[in-house]
Amino acid sequence: MIQVEPGFKTGEEDTAIAIGLRKNDNRISQINASIETISKDDQVALMDRMIKEQPAEATTTEETSSSFFSQVAKILSENWQQLLRGAGITLLISIVGTIIGLIIGLAIGVFRTAPLSENKVIYGLQKLVGWVLNVYIEIFRGTPMIVQSMVIYYGTAQAFGINLDRTLAAIFIVSINTGAYMTEIVRGGILAVDKGQFEAATALGMTHNQTMRKIVLPQVVRNILPATGNEFVINIKDTSVLNVISVVELYFSGNTVATQTYQYFQTFTIIAVIYFVLTFTVTRILRFIERRMDMDTYTTGANQMQTEDLK
Template structure:
């Protein structure tokens, strides 16, 4: 009987499952991209040298304090609570009747940005200090050092953590049903409420979530392998570099 219900639920409700899965992917993808950009900006700002004194020092300290409050708040509170506060609070406090999909993307973005800020900070710290000193020695300022030396390495190093955050966002969008976002969990709850077959309906949703996360994980691992390069590297000494790669072979 359960197998028959599985088939009936999929056959009769696949458009709702498809719309829910699509909304989940849209929100999680856009939210992860925007959140990664937020985290990258915060990570770079936190590494700006503060100097010994003056207006620059206190300005940077103030900005860093504000960014620290933002990071700690959104890392220290559940996304489901943030959704309620942002969506209903924007209407109550500022009279803004926010679109639910826009609110969902905003919530996922700022939540992801807080986590990505720490990921980026860790990636920057992992770069050897000698590379910063070498960049300064050849006349690079802080921004040139970040753009040309540090960030290319950081982006490669944080890709696995960014992918993990993306997978988490795909699953965590389920909490956005509390503000009426029609993502996969919301659609599944509606389907289960119509036929009173909660196990079968949510098991189908479970499989859809699993398929989405596996596909995303495999795509990200493909890009990781491309950025990492070959497993075997040929070490060249100064004489080999002078001779050139072809003669070295």
């Protein structure tokens, strides 16, 4: 077996080559024999040469800081397109996954708060579907997304022979994971609506679906906006676990750059800053939307009060 001692720092012009061989492959002995043809004197000469060619270490804080920022700038200048594509895929998966998850949450939330039918067949179906939905919610809330990704992506390929597109698989995974959380958020939002509004709608002859669509859900969407925004921010960060199925999102792109440059600290400092910029920007936009909705609600309420006063 070939044993390799600690090596040297390498520049961009150096190339690392690895040869993968099976255990007990006959070519291993041939490779070892070729290496042994290098004399001890030649080995020492090569070592001395490499030691002399090593770059001088930074000796002061200023030199270290300057070197760090110059390396960061170089990584950005050479790999900004790759990192930008990764950030774009991260945003795409997060946005689409959150929207679909919200739709799933609204649909299941409405179903779970619907009154049970007096018809025995429909009643039985409601109970069965409710049980299935509860199982879905508990499983996806009780297991990590990284495990869900492995099971869904590789499981479908192994069990059904279906090779999913990685990006579509990622959107599907994030959507159903978000849907499980949004279901409980929506259910809480529906239950928070005053019961008097349900009674008033029933007195007016409105069905449950009409009550939900015209009275309850508009209030629920407004009330759950902060929680939905929080889920969106979480999804931006949690897409990093999708690298286990080789989705080329921001973390995967950053890890690829770090592997190529051997500058992990500098590269992931850039990745951390990009994640922060994304989440901070999204948070500020959502807060702006919340304030505007509050202002619209206040203005609408004030206009209604003025109209009533005129009457």
